Amino acid sequence: MAKTLGVHIVADLYGCDPEILKSADRMAEIFEGAVREAKLNKLSSHFHQFYPYGATGVIVISESHLSFHTWPEHGYVAIDVYTCGAHELAFKAFDYIVDKLNPSRVEKDVHFRGVIDESEEVEFASAYSVEA
Amino acid sequence: MAKTLGVHIVADLYGCDPEILKSADRMAEIFEGAVREAKLNKLSSHFHQFYPYGATGVIVISESHLSFHTWPEHGYVAIDVYTCGAHELAFKAFDYIVDKLNPSRVEKDVHFRGVIDESEEVEFASAYSVEA
Numbered sequence: 001m002a003k004t005l006g007v008h009i010v011a012d013l014y015g016c017d018p019e020i021l022k023s024a025d026r027m028a029e030i031f032e033g034a035v036r037e038a039k040l041n042k043l044s045s046h047f048h049q050f051y052p053y054g055a056t057g058v059i060v061i062s063e064s065h066l067s068f069h070t071w072p073e074h075g076y077v078a079i080d081v082y083t084c085g086a087h088e089l090a091f092k093a094f095d096y097i098v099d100k101l102n103p104s105r106v107e108k109d110v111h112f113r114g115v116i117d118e119s120e121e122v123e124f125a126s127a128y129s130v131e132a
Numbered sequence: 133m134a135k136t137l138g139v140h141i142v143a144d145l146y147g148c149d150p151e152i153l154k155s156a157d158r159m160a161e162i163f164e165g166a167v168r169e170a171k172l173n174k175l176s177s178h179f180h181q182f183y184p185y186g187a188t189g190v191i192v193i194s195e196s197h198l199s200f201h202t203w204p205e206h207g208y209v210a211i212d213v214y215t216c217g218a219h220e221l222a223f224k225a226f227d228y229i230v231d232k233l234n235p236s237r238v239e240k241d242v243h244f245r246g247v248i249d250e251s252e253e254v255e256f257a258s259a260y261s262v263e264a
Contacts, residue, residue, distance in 0.1 A: 005203060006210065010142065012245050046192055048175050056197070058190045060178050064201050065190055069216070071137060074248050078138065080212070084201070111241065113144050116206050 005114030006064055006084035009094045013077050015104025021070035021077055024048060024055035030100045031059055031066055038093035040066075040083065066093065077101065082113070137246030138196060138216035141226045145209050147236025153202035153209055156180060156187035162232045163191055163198055170225035172198075172215065198225065209233065214245070 020026045024047040035042050040061045047057040058067045063083040070077045079097060083090040098106060152158045156179040167174050172193045179189040190199045195215040202209045211229060215222040230238060 005206070005208070006201070008142065008210075010140065010243055010245075012247075043180050043188070044178050046176050046178060046190070048192060048194075050194075056175070056192060056194075058178070058192055058197055058199075060180060060188060060190055062180075062182075062188075064188070064210070065199055067190075067197055067199075069138070069196050069214075071246065071248075074137070074246070076137070076246050076248065078140075078196070078214075078245050080214075082201075082210075082212075109241075109243065111142055113142075113210050114203065114206070114208050115144075116203075116208065 001118050002115050004112045007087040007090045008082040008111040008113050009090055011079045011108040013101055013103035013106055016075050016077055016101045018072035018075055022053040022072040027055050027057055027068055030097055034093040034096040035059055037096045038089045133250050134247050136244045139219040139222045140214040140243040140245050141222055143211045143240040145233055145235035145238055148207050148209055148233045150204040150207055154185040154204040159187050159189055159200055166225040166228040167191055169228045170221045
């Protein structure tokens with residue numbers, strides 16, 4: 001029987017407020033809020049402010065990652081929300097972000113990543129020993 | 133006329149060597165190598181070792197990001213290579229990574245992200261002032 005290891009939402013948001021998109025701090029606040037809202041487990045956060053404008057950020061979570069890259073001059077931001085474990089957590093975090101950024105248009109693809117045959121898992125598990 | 137702001141390779145690699153996938157250090161070496169190979173501009177790197185096994189990493193580049201999340205027990209790793217600017221750089225970095233990880237099977241989707249009408253760009257640019 002197959003199982004899926006993760007869900008990855010790849011989304012392009014258009015028509016967002018450039019005042020938010022231009023600020024790494026404001027974007028960070030939204031993404032940190034999404035991680036809290038979905039009760040994801042943060043490992044580390046990394047935000048970069050570009051000049052004259054634009055921001056990039058990644059939050060690494062034990063369930064995978066969230067990222068954003070903004071183009072304020074286009075009112076555009078590229079967003080990724082990728083979690084393993086319960087699929088609804090990715091959607092919960094994503095919905096929180098979209099609600100805060102209030103885009104006029106969203107183009108979204110959802111990837112179900114890592115489709116594993118459970119018989120294959122047993123084979124790998126027995127062949128693979130963990131060193132202390 | 134429309135232009136595309138970035139290219140994002142979303143790839144699932146199966147049948148990789150668990151000995152590489154279990155080590156954040158070995159995965160980091162491969163991804164840092166890919167960034168150098170494609171002459172991407174690194175902003176910061178973040179790697180996490182899980183116990184008993186598994187690794188996660190993100191390299192934030194001024195052109196967007198690269199990431200990996202490994203499941204050594206399945207010989208599986210989820211890889212993202214996302215760059216703005218010249219599209220061939222993403223493929224160059226990705227090919228480097230695949231060459232090092234030598235998977236038996238690759239499932240890959242390529243997203244051309246941020247399709248902008250250049251007339252829209254002018255409109256945004258004129259409406260949007262950068263504060264000093």
